[in-house]
Amino acid sequence: MNCTDFLAQLTDYFDGQIDRDLLAQVQAHVRECHHCEVVLDTTRQTISIYREHEIYEFPAELRERLHAAIMKKCRGGR
Amino acid sequence: MPAIQSPVTDEIHPDVALVERAKRGDTAAFEQLVRQYERQIFRVAQHITQNREDAEDITQDAFLKAYEKLDQFQGNSKFSTWLVRIAVNESLMRLRKRKTSKTVSMDQDVQTEDGSIPRDFAEWRPNPEQIYGQGELGDILRKAIQGLPPGFRTVFTLRDVENLSTEETAEALGLSVPAVKSRLLRARLQLRERLSRHFRQKNGGPKP
Numbered sequence: 001m002n003c004t005d006f007l008a009q010l011t012d013y014f015d016g017q018i019d020r021d022l023l024a025q026v027q028a029h030v031r032e033c034h035h036c037e038v039v040l041d042t043t044r045q046t047i048s049i050y051r052e053h054e055i056y057e058f059p060a061e062l063r064e065r066l067h068a069a070i071m072k073k074c075r076g077g078r
Numbered sequence: 079m080p081a082i083q084s085p086v087t088d089e090i091h092p093d094v095a096l097v098e099r100a101k102r103g104d105t106a107a108f109e110q111l112v113r114q115y116e117r118q119i120f121r122v123a124q125h126i127t128q129n130r131e132d133a134e135d136i137t138q139d140a141f142l143k144a145y146e147k148l149d150q151f152q153g154n155s156k157f158s159t160w161l162v163r164i165a166v167n168e169s170l171m172r173l174r175k176r177k178t179s180k181t182v183s184m185d186q187d188v189q190t191e192d193g194s195i196p197r198d199f200a201e202w203r204p205n206p207e208q209i210y211g212q213g214e215l216g217d218i219l220r221k222a223i224q225g226l227p228p229g230f231r232t233v234f235t236l237r238d239v240e241n242l243s244t245e246e247t248a249e250a251l252g253l254s255v256p257a258v259k260s261r262l263l264r265a266r267l268q269l270r271e272r273l274s275r276h277f278r279q280k281n282g283g284p285k286p
Contacts (some may be wrong), residue, residue: 074142
């Protein structure tokens, strides 16, 4: 497996949808290629950092205001 | 290796009953669905439009539209996926209105190969100061995602922020599964490059 093949498998790898044979090839490539090892590690961090941090606030006041506006529109609409 | 995947379940989703009640005119049932998903819909709209006022309008419009079109919801997909699809369409429409000279669609900027090949091979890791510091991490994450083309930003938001499955993301966006996978790869790689600039500089040298 070369670096291009590695990239092509990256999405399935993270989604846990890679078959066992290809997974072994990805793991073998990463052991040999430091660049791809870094890409794998930092891409994994990129995904988890966005999963773990709410980057936009949704304060209770906004939520209540929005909720009331939605329900007012719906009740008036149908 | 942690697989990043949504759980798959064959059980009947509790939303099904709520939707059925709402279809028969039970506003309280619909209100429960609103409570359940208002945060998610707001977050999706804000990620795509990058604008809080737009996100507020879109959240209201999306729920109103869902309420009005409830009879058209066949239950072939999850209610939440259907709702997200409405919110995504509203968000992209809003972007189109805002940038009158520029077309905004799921296809924009996806032709270019830009950002699909990794260039930065420095190891990085956000330091504790960045993670726990006053809003710095949030600023970095917001700026990085703002810089993505809308088509990539939308796929990344649904798949990685909202944790929809690849299939649900495809359904919500009206894209094929391979198209979602290819955009997701490029979105993730582009974001990785952008974050690398911040986390590597900060960790590697003295603070400016």
